[in-house]
Amino acid sequence: MHLTKEDIKELEKRKRLNIINSITGIKPANLIGTVSEDNVSNLAIFSSIVHLGSNPALLGFIVRPTGEVPRNTYENILANGCYTINHVNESFIKNAHYTSAKFDKDISEFDRCGLTDEYLYDFKAPFVKESSVKIGMKYCESIPIERNGTILVIGEVEHLILPDETVNKKGYIDLEKAQVAGISGLNSYYSLEKITSFPYVRLEEVPEFKNN
């Protein structure tokens, strides 16, 4: 199948959404936890969390234009300055997926979708108790992407909580052991099976490949 830019433009809207949301490959499935000024816990699923740097430890994610679902999340982050990123485990993908429904601002998606908010280490935003990997984030800045009205939201890691047995000596997290899920498009979930790890590649160690 070959689609040009023009073919993509002419696709039925829902089909275009599905295919273009799928073309980057597997995406991380994360829940962002926040709390409103009225003290209502909020939880929303995001698949756009991206690593920006390790020192300082910075992560970004993309907020869609006003009017779409996860906007409560962004408002809470701006008001409060703190948020959490929690991995979606295979065991609760259905609960996590339901957070994408458009709940009113005074409804907690934790309660409504059967997940548990927990406040740890005096951090000002709720973690997801059921998640194996939880990150407490401090909001840094918003970078507008004017081309399509989206925003890159940048935060710094303040707390990192994860099960000892999923981290090896080198610092790698085993996502299969942590039973973390991946997402494709808007609503397909995948389980992860570790194939292999390679060492850092030094130029002199690259073998001669026979080109096929």
Added chain:
Amino acid sequence: MHLTKEDIKELEKRKRLNIINSITGIKPANLIGTVSEDNVSNLAIFSSIVHLGSNPALLGFIVRPTGEVPRNTYENILANGCYTINHVNESFIKNAHYTSAKFDKDISEFDRCGLTDEYLYDFKAPFVKESSVKIGMKYCESIPIERNGTILVIGEVEHLILPDETVNKKGYIDLEKAQVAGISGLNSYYSLEKITSFPYVRLEEVPEFKNN
């Protein structure tokens, strides 16, 4: 395990790189193909490709500060205006991983790492023949992230090439069928197994969950 911001800062550099590169969860494994002004094909692995929007179809990725490996990629994109994004299939993760070595600018990673460049539809950048999903991208703009010297590079999809049998009627790509790999951290590779798809969630369809 609980690490604070201060604990992370004090980790040994390599361990910090590994752990912070792992904490977002699974990442897409993609190869970016470019060609230099001297007509040398270039290929580099990236795990930061992110969906920015579907209409127009925009994708972004993160370029690290000057001096690090994939900088040839960025120079070629600026000079040429076109690049390709190609999924890493399970069958050639080793070849794909070796593109992260610091080859000289006059060496083609395609040749050196045993992958095949192909030029399709008069597009000005090389696709990876072995990839199941290939995207031709037109460069749009660079947004500097001054906080840590990285750059968000934004492009628009011009061509999308993928096997018919991996796309369903709704436009979803089955990544398991396409035998696409995921990446964690800097060097761990995962295979993907589809668990389930959920329909778009309407508020009135969210069941009552019993909170645990």
